[in-house]
Amino acid sequence: MLPPPALQTLLVLAAFIKLGFFGAPSGPKKAQVTNNSGVTPEGLCGAWVKEPDGGYFTSPNYPEKYPPDRECTYIIEASPRQCIDLYFDEKYSIEPSWECKFDHIEVRDGPFSFSPIIGRYCGQQSPMYVRSSGRYLWIKFVADSELEATGFSARYNFTQDPDFKDIKTPLSLPVCEFEMSGPEGIVESVMVSKEGRAQQTEAVDCRWFIRAPPGAKIYLRFLEYEMQNSNECKRNFVAVYDGSSSVEHLKNKFCSTVANDVMLLTSVGVIRMWADEGSRKSRFRILFTTFHAPPCEGDTFFCHSNMCINHTLVCNGIQNCVYPWDENGCKEKRKATILEHLDHTNVTIIGITCGVVIILMTVSIIIQIKQPRKKYIVRRDDFDPALLHEAFEPPQYELCALRQAASAEGEALPEDFPKLQRSSSKCVHGHHCGSQASSVRGSRTDLSLRDAAAILSEMQAVTPQPPLLQHHTLPGSRRNIVVMKHSYSQDGAEVCDLDDDLEDGPTTSHGYGHGRMGMERTVQRSVSNDF
Numbered sequence: 001m002l003p004p005p006a007l008q009t010l011l012v013l014a015a016f017i018k019l020g021f022f023g024a025p026s027g028p029k030k031a032q033v034t035n036n037s038g039v040t041p042e043g044l045c046g047a048w049v050k051e052p053d054g055g056y057f058t059s060p061n062y063p064e065k066y067p068p069d070r071e072c073t074y075i076i077e078a079s080p081r082q083c084i085d086l087y088f089d090e091k092y093s094i095e096p097s098w099e100c101k102f103d104h105i106e107v108r109d110g111p112f113s114f115s116p117i118i119g120r121y122c123g124q125q126s127p128m129y130v131r132s133s134g135r136y137l138w139i140k141f142v143a144d145s146e147l148e149a150t151g152f153s154a155r156y157n158f159t160q161d162p163d164f165k166d167i168k169t170p171l172s173l174p175v176c177e178f179e180m181s182g183p184e185g186i187v188e189s190v191m192v193s194k195e196g197r198a199q200q201t202e203a204v205d206c207r208w209f210i211r212a213p214p215g216a217k218i219y220l221r222f223l224e225y226e227m228q229n230s231n232e233c234k235r236n237f238v239a240v241y242d243g244s245s246s247v248e249h250l251k252n253k254f255c256s257t258v259a260n261d262v263m264l265l266t267s268v269g270v271i272r273m274w275a276d277e278g279s280r281k282s283r284f285r286i287l288f289t290t291f292h293a294p295p296c297e298g299d300t301f302f303c304h305s306n307m308c309i310n311h312t313l314v315c316n317g318i319q320n321c322v323y324p325w326d327e328n329g330c331k332e333k334r335k336a337t338i339l340e341h342l343d344h345t346n347v348t349i350i351g352i353t354c355g356v357v358i359i360l361m362t363v364s365i366i367i368q369i370k371q372p373r374k375k376y377i378v379r380r381d382d383f384d385p386a387l388l389h390e391a392f393e394p395p396q397y398e399l400c401a402l403r404q405a406a407s408a409e410g411e412a413l414p415e416d417f418p419k420l421q422r423s424s425s426k427c428v429h430g431h432h433c434g435s436q437a438s439s440v441r442g443s444r445t446d447l448s449l450r451d452a453a454a455i456l457s458e459m460q461a462v463t464p465q466p467p468l469l470q471h472h473t474l475p476g477s478r479r480n481i482v483v484m485k486h487s488y489s490q491d492g493a494e495v496c497d498l499d500d501d502l503e504d505g506p507t508t509s510h511g512y513g514h515g516r517m518g519m520e521r522t523v524q525r526s527v528s529n530d531f
Contacts (some may be wrong), residue, residue, distance in 0.1 A: 037156075038248035045072030045141070046151075053158055059141055059151030063091065066143050066151040074139040075111055076132075076156050077247040080173075080203065080274065081164040082232070084132040085157045086139075092126035093150040095143075103143050105152065111136035111250045126152075134161070134234055136247070159266040163234060175196040176206035180288070183310040184320060186212070187271050188224075188285040203276045207245055212267040212290035219307065219322070220269065224285035225259040229278070236279035241270035259284070261322070289313065289320040301326060 004509055037055060039048045046058040046066075057074055059066045078084050086107070095103035100122035109132055110116040121127045130137070137156070176197040180187065187208045191197075198204045211217050220240065229235045233255035243249040243266045267290075275282045289309060292300065296308035303309055303321035313320045330342035 002080070007466045014028055036245070036247050037304055038246040038247045039072060039074060040075045041072070044070070045074070048074075054156050056153065056155040058153045062151045062153055063155055064150070065148040066141075066289070068145045068148055070141070070143045072141045073113075074246065075247040075250070076134045076137040077111070078132075078141070078158040080135070080205065080276070081161050081167060083134060083161045084137045085159055086130040086132075086137060087155050087156075087157075088126045088128055088130075089153040091150065092152050093124055094122045094152065095147045095149050096123035103147070103149070104141075106140045106142070107131050108140075109136075111138055111247060111253065113138065113140070147350075161234065173205050174202055176204055178206070178208045179211070180208060181211045182290070184287065184289045184313055184318070186223075186285065186287055188497040189273060192273075193320070201277060202280075204273065204280070206273050208271040209245075210269040210271070210288050212269075214267060216267050216271040216290045216292050217523045218264040219289045219291060219320075220262040220264065221287045221289070221319070222261060222284065223287055224257045224283065225254065226283050227255055227257070227279070228275070228281040230257050231255060232279075236275040236282040238272075238282075238284050239272040239274075240264075241272065242266055243268055245270040245272065287318065 015531060037050055039045050041055065042048075044060065046060045046062055048057045049055045060070055060072070061067060076084050076086075094105065097103070100120045102122075104120050104122040105127075106120045107118040107130055109118050115136070115138055118130055119127060139154075141152075161245075174197055176192060178187075178191060187210070189206075192204060192206055193200065197206065210218055225238070227236050227238075229474075233253070237253050237255035238259065239253040240251050240262045241249045242251040243265045251264070251269075252260070254260075269288065271286060273282070273284065289307075291303070291307040291309045294302065294306055294308055296302045299311040300308040301311050301314050302325075303323070304325050305322040307321055309320050309326065314326045317327070320326050
């Protein structure tokens with residue numbers, strides 16, 4: 001047998017090992033799943049005993065007669081993936097009535113008074129056995145002011161949910177609790193992973209405790225909400241408690257696609273999220289705002305919805321009231337606040353900056369105005385028209401007139417007609433005539449006029465002259481041939497009147513017409529050849 005000192009040493013070492021001081025694996029703390037059932041009003045509704053695997057409860061004064069005018073609510077909550085079996089004792093007696101309208105026991109399949117009803121019981125016959133479809137049972141006992149009876153005694157047990165018969169019920173879950181306070185705050189599901197409260201593959205049952213100042217209340221507004229497995233409350237849900245996390249204080253539970261805002265009546269609110277291993281993508285984001293009931297005191301802001309919120313929440317970019325009274329007209333208020341915060345130093349800095357900017361802009365404008373004019377003057381001084389290519393010159397026109405003196409009928413053109421010189425030309429308009437250098441060098445127009453005169457003389461020598469009528473004779477008349485030449489010569493346009501004694505006898509209108517048409521065709525052909 002070991003001496004007492006050695007035995008004490010072994011006991012101490014065993015205690016250290018049990019506490020995890022010698023290499024025990026570290027990780028998120030685990031908490032045993034507890035019985036979260038409850039009753040209201042507590043202390044006035046008989047016995048209430050909670051055990052890890054179940055418990056029991058009774059009517060007031062059982063097995064004696066229950067008192068009149070009493071109403072008790074019992075809410076039983078099982079562990080995740082479990083359901084509830086409820087058994088009533090055979091010693092059972094409640095005032096009988098038609099459809100149990102007076103004293104009775106009402107059982108509902110869920111945590112609320114509006115959950116699906118299982119049955120309403122009274123009389124001497126015990127309901128014996130009731131089973132829930134999920135984790136909750138809601139039981140209500142009502143006694144009126146007349147005809148009291150013995151009452152009831154019931155026991156409940158937690159059993160495996162048939163929907164999860166192939167999945168092991170978790171004996172422990174990560175400890176996942178948060179404390180929050182202040183005039184406002186954000187509660188969101190990502191806090192679980194950010195703070196390392198649980199691994200992504202673990203089921204979680206997290207609670208956020210919101211504590212408002214004494215006498216205040218809490219308003220919850222959902223900003224984001226999405227359940228990975230919608231309408232499967234056994235796998236994921238978000239619940240809201242008013243007063244504590246006990247099941248009897250459960251106010252709302254959301255597991256579908258929509259979550260409504262919640263107004264709590266106490267200064268303690270609890271938000272709970274349950275998500276199993278396959279529902280960890282469920283998420284939510286809730287804004288909580290603490291407030292007092294009117295009349296508003298001090299510098300609090302009245303929200304027009306029986307809420308007096310802290311003045312720091314006004315125009316903060318977040319709607320804290322039920323309706324956006326705290327954010328209305330904030331643009332004008334923000335502008336005035338900025339102007340009010342400008343001191344003498346800020347005004348001086350702004351003034352100097354504006355002055356520098358104006359000076360720089362003025363200098364830039366002056367430079368932009370003067371710089372193009374200098375370039376323009378230099379270009380005019382260096383301009384040389386001889387460098388331009390003739391292709392860029394506009395088309396020029398030459399207008400010349402050939403005159404022939406009147407002669408006898410059938411008389412041929414004078415031999416010196418092809419030798420007409422440009423010196424005998426007359427400018428019709430001075431600004432259309434070319435330069436003197438152009439007349440000396442000659443142009444394509446001189447060649448065209450000579451060719452036209454030669455062709456005209458040949459045609460008149462071969463073609464016989466028709467008889468002339470006396471009354472169409474124009475003695476002393478002169479025939480003029482006007483040639484307009486389109487030229488791209490560099491010398492410019494010339495308009496000349498070439499005179500020559502081209503005698504033209506008396507002609508008829510018919511003869512004159514044929515002669516003129518022939519000459520026009522000849523001249524046109526000559527002009528087209530030049531082009």
